[in-house]
Amino acid sequence: MASGFTLTPRSVFAVLLLVGLGLVPLISGALAQPFYVTLFTRILVFALAALGLNLILGYGALVSFGHAMYMGIGAYAVGILAHHGVTNGWAQLGAAMVVGAAVALAVGLICLRTTREGGGMAFIMITLAFAQMMFFLAVSLRAYGGDDGLPISVRSDFGLFSLQDPNTLYYLSYALLLAVLLGMRRLIDARFGMVLRGCKSNERRMAALGFPTLRYKLAAYVISALVCVLAGMLLANLTRFVSPSYMAWTVSGELIVMIVLGGLGTLIGPVAGATALLLLEEVLSSLKFGLPWLDKLINQHWLGLIGLFIVFVVLVMKRGVYGGLPAGPPTAKGRPK
């Protein structure tokens, strides 16, 4: 999709999804149900985080089981600064970005060393290890709530606008999502993206061609981390609360699920996956069929059904919701390119 816009099932889906997300506050206002703005802001936040992780996971095949820690860094930047009276959004953004970049550089350098010998197992485990370290670091910070978390009394103030109004927060998240989508598109289509994808298929060849593969992978890692930091800042503003649980390894697992559910190696996939997963969770917990035993089973044990659904997606729907859609019109051989 480097030039022009072609009408394919995938592109139609993408447009509908993005436009639909843009209309949520209007629809929610018309229905007088502010809850939906809250729900969809959450979806946008996780879509953004999944987009970030997708850069290295989908395009670079680097399975990071620790990206939730960057969301945590973003969230804690907002929380800790607000706790000390600094509610200026720009200051919080600056602090979050600086800390996030520093941590990502350090962690990335160490973790990426293990990918040289191939065998992605070590990378998975070491990213998990660092995420757990961050988690326990947050738990040990008794001054900032530790395990109990830290309430945030005032949302970020960006001078021109403040995030007190839920709709403003929604539109900011939406704008950021679109901006990151655009940025990712350009990055993937540029040489950077091609080197990354080259590393995914055969790193030795890329290195033989003279590319400093480590530098490219590190840059991708840092960029993906910073996108997650941004998502974390928005999450803290949404919930007005931050706790070490935002960095639990299960959150990283859910991000991976969203990417695969949407479609690995696609750009809109993570957005579709995040929307699908979070909507599914919401629907299942309040679904009523009228049969008490069935309702109880679904409403109270929906997480187990989601678990089975994930297994199903892995075993059967390998290409995901969006990834499974045809990418173009059928060719002469009857299959889309």
Next chain:
Amino acid sequence: MTTGLFLTQLLNGVQLGVLLFLLASGLTLVFGIMNFVNLTHGSLYMMGAYFAAAGYNAFDSSFLAAALVAIPGTMLLGFVVERLALATLYTRDHLDQVLATFGLILFFNEVVRAIWGPASVYMNVPQALSGTVSLFGLPYPAYRFAIITVGLLVGLALYLVIHRTRVGMLIRAGASNPQMVSALGVDIKGLNSLVFALGAGLAGLAGLMAGPIVSVQSGMGEPILILTLVVIVTGGIGSIRGAFYGALIVGIVDTIGRAFLPMLLREFLERSVAQAMGPAIASMLIYLLMAAVLALRPQGLFPVRHG
């Protein structure tokens, strides 16, 4: 801080290490031979504990009944899960394996909640072991001592099986070079199922032993799973020796850290702050260790020698 106290804490660390070893040995074999990332191992531990508690409470507080239900039950469960869902994933990449087993964790957590309810289930220590033994002048619970003994015996048995029997030879060969073993005509599918079931049984044993001292609840497998992953990565994937030493290292570091770091930190910090930071930093130590091992010696501290 007396020597007696230190030695008692050391023994507590060994006890945790032994439990971790029971879990790590099964998991490391699955990783090494089938190249399969199995996050469901923690859930098998949880099911072992639940089966044990169910057996215990159904048969008039009999620990023997608990054991007879837990170990074969978990082995059977492991076998069924492997055949039904996991065997197809051996050839897929690690991401798919991680995701599928992650989904199974969620599923099993809800299954136990649906069957046994959301509150915790309890079983007691067997009558004969409910007293204490006097060690280094301090009373030490007899049951925990029994755990250490059982763990060491299992370790010995595993060593003998792996190094002195034909099946063990096949397992070692499989860990060292799976393709060659299959090429030599060994029933690799059968071997895989055997290894998986063996690992499940060990996890069930760990769940049985842990049942009386922790609360048996949904989600109890995840914290142990993470520790187990640290153990096998630090020790060396596929290596039983690595699992053994790695488990002892992790168990001792975690326990000694939890016990003595708060004391150390109290010299500089306010009491409840020190007691929050102590265990947290002790936990971080384990991950620092694992990260250091991975960065400097990615194959682990006691790796399998690859032929």
Next chain:
Amino acid sequence: MLRNFIRTAAAAAALATTALLAQAQAPAPIKIGFMAELSGPQGALGQDQYDAFMLVVERNGGRLGGVPVQVIREDSQLKPDVATQIVQKLIEKDNVSIITGITFSNVMMAVHKPITEKGVFLIGSNAGPAPIAGAQCSPFQFIVSWQNDNQAEVVGRYATDKGYKRVIGMAPNYQAGKDFVAGFKRMYKGEVIDEIYTPLNQPDFSAELAQVAAKNPDAIYVFYPGGLGVNFIRQYQQAGLLGKIPLLSSSTTDGSTLPAQQAAALGVISGTFWGPDFNNPANRQFVDEFEKKFNRIPSQYAAQSYDAAQLLDSAIAKVRGNMADKNAFRAALKAADFKSVRGNFRFNTNHFPIQDQHIFEVARDAKGRVSLKTIATPLKDHGDAYASLCKM
């Protein structure tokens, strides 16, 4: 422009319809959000709270104060972040006017402001952390259980009376844990030789119990609610300390944990505001009905929640179901015009109770079951130490 038009038109239509419908309907059911710890080791506490609350509701045919109520049950899973999301959903989506339950203090600290700042009434039936009894109090809160320190203060007084000179304090490392140990120290005149705070999620006390055995105090004071209490008592007994070092406690041996602890807990001393053997008519009715329906002895958590339901019953009746007039409803709540199962009950200026505190010992009751026996009442008509800090 267009957006505003659409919004106004939709709102106008909605308003017109509701106005028409309102004429035709009886008082709409009052929606009450019930959120407590319903899973994990603490599940027994929340379950007792829920069962006792619903006992009153169902006895009155699904009504409180003569008005139909809809109780929405939610599980906070002892996770403050999950609890904040649930509260947001209850208020924004389900439009509840009252939220009750709230088992643990860390959850209470996370949800207190989000609930009260939206003008929703918070009828807490367990957690009573110090900050909300003091500077962070809100006119929308009414705590019918106790302030965290109270149950510890009475044990501290008892320990002084018994002449214990050296005591170790032990609790989980969160707000309530610190409150309880602080409360014990406030009334205990001897020396607290050590305070041990364990991580809230840590179920294994072997390391800490070894330390206690090494220090050999005159007594140990602990606060371990729910499943933590079960683990602690069992491990205390396994370590051979039961019978050697007297065990004083709060919220560790009660109706929710005794079924699992059984004989391992005999002889343990605890302090709280209520026991199942209290002999007033309201309590006898409560205990009889609860035991008949649920086949277990009610815990203090059930008693607290039962009183919360009774409080709401009396207050809603006073305002005849009109939840719109919040000041009137608040006054009705403050009046506390109901027969509490504990005997004396009235609200302090910070909407926490003023009540008696007693000492209990775990012993077998007339039916041979392991239960609590009242042995003393060291504190009468006791408020809390933070009321003066509350500027309501």
